[in-house]
Amino acid sequence: xxxxxxxxxxxxxxxxxxxxLVQGDKTGDKPLSESVKDYLRDKYNKPGNVFCGxxxxxxxxxxxxxxxxxxxxxxxxxxxxxxTKSIQKTYWAIVENAPHxxxxxxxxxxxxxxxxxxxxxYLKPHTGALKAVLNYxxxxxxxxxxxxxxxxxxxxxxxxxxxxxxxxxxxxxxxKYGAKRSNKDASICLHAREINFIHxxxxxxxxxxxxxxxxxxWKACL
Numbered sequence: 001x002x003x004x005x006x007x008x009x010x011x012x013x014x015x016x017x018x019x020x021l022v023q024g025d026k027t028g029d030k031p032l033s034e035s036v037k038d039y040l041r042d043k044y045n046k047p048g049n050v051f052c053g054x055x056x057x058x059x060x061x062x063x064x065x066x067x068x069x070x071x072x073x074x075x076x077x078x079x080x081x082x083x084t085k086s087i088q089k090t091y092w093a094i095v096e097n098a099p100h101x102x103x104x105x106x107x108x109x110x111x112x113x114x115x116x117x118x119x120x121x122y123l124k125p126h127t128g129a130l131k132a133v134l135n136y137x138x139x140x141x142x143x144x145x146x147x148x149x150x151x152x153x154x155x156x157x158x159x160x161x162x163x164x165x166x167x168x169x170x171x172x173x174x175x176k177y178g179a180k181r182s183n184k185d186a187s188i189c190l191h192a193r194e195i196n197f198i199h200x201x202x203x204x205x206x207x208x209x210x211x212x213x214x215x216x217x218w219k220a221c222l
Contacts, residue, residue, distance in 0.1 A: 002035050005065060006208045010074035010201050011055075012036060015210045016066045018187030022057040036068050056082060059158065061173070064091070064192025065210035077200030082155070088196040091150040091160055092139070094189035094217060095169040096180065098146040103137035108166060112157045118176055119158045121166045132156040134163055140221055145172055147221045149193070160190060172217070189217065 003015040014036060016022065021031040037050045053075030055067045069075035081087050108121040109129035122129055133153040140147040148169070150160050158177075164170065165177035171190050173183035183189070194209045212218040 002032070002039055004039070005210055006206070008199075008202070010070055010199070011078065012040075012052075012068050012070055013195070013208045013210075014066050014068065016058055016063055016192075018061050018063040018185060018213065021060055022066055023054050032066065033068065040070070055079065058192055059161075059188075059190075061186060061188040062190045062192065063187065063210075063213050064190075065195055065208060066192070067195065074200060081197055081200060085153070085155075086197060089152060089192065090194040090196075091152070092191045092193045092212060092221070093136075093148045093150055093160060093164060093169075094142070094145045094172045094221065095148055095164055096145060096172060097168050097170065098138065098141065099136070099148070099164075099167055099169045103135070105133065105135050106163045106167065108132050108163050110156045110159065110162060119156065119162045121162045130154075130156055132159045132163060134160060136164075142217075142220050145189075145217070161188070185215075187213070191218070 005015050006013040016032055021029055023033055024031045033052050033054050037052045040050045051071060053069035055069055055078045058064060058066055069078055109126050110119045110121055110132045111129045112119045135151045136148045138146060139149050152159055161171055161174055161177050170178045171188050173179055174188040175182050191212045192210060196207045199206050
C-alpha cells in the first residue's frame with residue numbers, strides 16, 4: 001500500500017518509506033513508481049499500461065515526499081520547474097551533533113565518487129567539483145540529537161548528507177557519512193518534509209507536507 005499525499009489529473013505525491021526505491025535499479029526490487037502504477041490501475045480501472053513519470057528521486061534510505069507525473073505533459077513541465085529551481089523543498093534531518101550556529105547557509109564544492117556512490121565536499125572551488133548550497137535552521141533539541149530543517153538551494157548528489165557531515169552534524173544512521181551506528185531498519189533520519197510550487201497546469205500554489213515515519217525518534221520531534 002502506498003500513502004498518497006496529493007493527487008489531481010496531472011500529478012500524484014506519495015510519502016515514501018525508507019528502504020523503498022523510487023525507480024528501478026540493478027537490484028531488481030520493485031520500485032515505488034511501479035506501486036504507483038498499480039494504485040492508478042486499480043483506482044481508475046485501467047487495464048494495461050499506465051503512465052507514471054518519475055519527476056525526482058530520493059536516496060533509498062531516505063523517507064518522505066516524492067512527486068510523480070500522471071501525464072507526459074505534466075512530466076515535462078515539472079522537470080522544467082526543477083531545472084529552473086522553481087520548486088522549494090524542505091527536509092527534516094535528525095543529526096548527532098548540533099551545529100555551532102542555530103541557523104546558517106552552507107556552501108561547499110562536491111565531487112561524486114561513482115564507484116563508492118559517495119560525494120566528497122571541499123570548502124573551496126576544486127577541479128570537477130559542483131557548487132552546493134543549502135540553508136538550515138534548528139527546530140528542536142532532543143536528549144542526544146538535534147532536529148534541523150534544511151532547504152537545499154542546489155540539487156547535488158547526497159548534498160544534504162555530505163554537507164551536514166562536513167560540519168560534524170552527521171545524520172543519525174548515515175554510516176556512509178560517519179554516523180556512529182546504523183538505525184535498526186537501515187534508514188537514515190533524513191525526511192523530505194514539504195514541497196511548494198506553482199502547479200504547471202492549474203497555475204495555483206501547491207503545498208504538500210509529508211508526515212515523518214512513525215517511530216519513537218521521529219515522534220519525539222513533533
